[in-house]
Amino acid sequence: MHRIVIVGGGAGGLELATRLGNRLGKSGRARVTLVDRCAVHVWKPLLHEVATGSLDTHAHEIAYAAHSHWNHFTFVHGEMTGLDRERRCVRLGPMLEAEDGGDEVLPSRDLEYDTLVLALGSRTHFFGVPGAQEHAIALDTLQQAERLRKRLLQVCQRKRALGATEAHEAVDVAIIGGGATGVELAAELRRMESTLRQFRLLSESPRAAMRITLLERGDRVLPALPQRVSDTTQTTLEKMGIAVKVQTSVTRVGPEHVEVDGGASIAADITIWAAGIKAPGVLASLDGVAVNHINQVKVTSSLQSETDANIFALGDCASCSWTAGVMVPPRAQAAHQQAMFLFKALSARVKGGRVGEFRYVDHGSLVSLGSPTAVGSVAGINSSGRFFVEGFVAKLMYAALYRKHLVAVSGLRRTVFAIAAQGLGRLLAPRVKLH
Ligand SMILES: Cc1cc2nc3c(=O)[nH]c(=O)nc-3n(C[C@H](O)[C@H](O)[C@H](O)COP(=O)(O)OP(=O)(O)OC[C@H]3O[C@@H](n4cnc5c(N)ncnc54)[C@H](O)[C@@H]3O)c2cc1C
The missing domain is CATH 3.50.50.60 (FAD/NAD(P)-binding domain)
Structure with a gap:
């Protein structure tokens, strides 16, 4: 055979x-x-x-x-x-x-x-940047994603317990790479932050917030997508209080900071590398x-x-x-x-x-910007032309991509049961896994 x-x-x-x-x-x-x-x-x-x-x-x-x-x-x-x-x-x-x-x-x-x-x-491509492999966390595997989650919770706990002032309680997160992974991660971190506040794992004071910086070497975030998608994304991220720095190349990653070209240093309790693959x-x-x-x-x-x-x-x-x-x-x-x-x-x-x-056939791309919204550019019928989509409709389309994958591997019946079970699970647990 x-x-x-x-x-x-x-x-x-x-x-x-x-x-x-x-x-x-x-x-x-x-x-x-x-x-x-x-x-x-x-x-x-x-x-x-x-x-x-x-x-x-x-x-x-x-x-x-x-x-x-x-x-x-x-x-x-x-x-x-x-x-x-x-x-x-x-x-x-x-x-x-x-x-x-x-x-x-x-x-x-x-x-x-x-x-x-x-x-x-x-896998993640660190492009030989000194310190990146040692000090930055990549998001290639489930184990790495779990490790990052635990690290975020631990840093928040440590800062909350030991911070001398509210400003010292702030957690600095640097995300390197303004592609889809970096952008989606930055937006999700804001969601995580609000749940951590709700359960008092972060202080209520805005000065004790997560300070998220997104660093992109190119002249705009989402460089592979149309300009309008990049502009909307950058505006939305900035409204969420995320510092977006374009045309900024990282030259070194340290245990608690990131150095960029020109010699400036950005504080980072946690650095996440989301730039490039091999x-x-x-x-x-x-x-x-x-x-x-x-x-x-x-x-x-x-x-x-x-x-x-x-x-x-x-x-x-x-x-x-x-x-x-x-x-x-x-x-x-x-x-x-x-x-x-x-x-x-x-x-x-x-x-x-x-x-x-x-x-x-390129059917377009959608990027999630947290819980209620997404943005992207999708192909029309027969893949002709491109349409800009944003907001809740874009989020529904984004969510449909995963469901499509589930149907392809598990079939419709199992997917329906899986979605129902996931929905029930959400009712019974906090919005963010806290342990
Ligand atoms: C955070 C994040 C968000 C993303 N969002 C999007 C998105 O919104 N839309 C989109 O289109 N793409 C997105 N991507 C990219 C997308 O995930 C990949 O393009 C896609 O998963 C590639 O599929 P694949 O089958 O080639 O590899 P993978 O899905 O990565 O699967 C590779 C498999 O190979 C196994 N494997 C690796 N090495 C070995 C080995 N030596 N021996 C045995 N097994 C091995 C791994 O365990 C894994 O199961 C995202 C990626 C990340 C990291």
């Missing part, structure tokens, strides 16, 4: 494994295996909400073991550390007790494939698989590796041409479209048919 191995069960990989499992795995036409270094999936665009406690992960996790059983594919818990292209084997590293070490639970293993799909996503380093170490300067696998228009037709790549870890000189952007929307394409392409490949060509 044809063996399809997908490495990475994120926005693209999980959807692909689910669809292929239900089509090829169920009918016995292929053996579909998904590998992930985590045991559960949480949709990555939710991580800023996890980091600010406005989303309880337990209500949003999908356990790969159960999900694979229900959708007719096999799940292997492990981290890809290498590849033997001649033997067509993915090498998985030893599984340890904890993420950061401990006893060995499982030794290294090899997993054979006929078709391999690399869907490993991306694909995981393991991809650059795979013998005979061509990658670009940020470790993304170079793929053809059929999403096949330029150097090995048995290897496909999708999502953030793939370097795929869109229009002349422009690459498909690293977004959940692209990972979803590529998963849909590969579902059809691999179904045909198993039968010995042609794989076809992938075409990316």
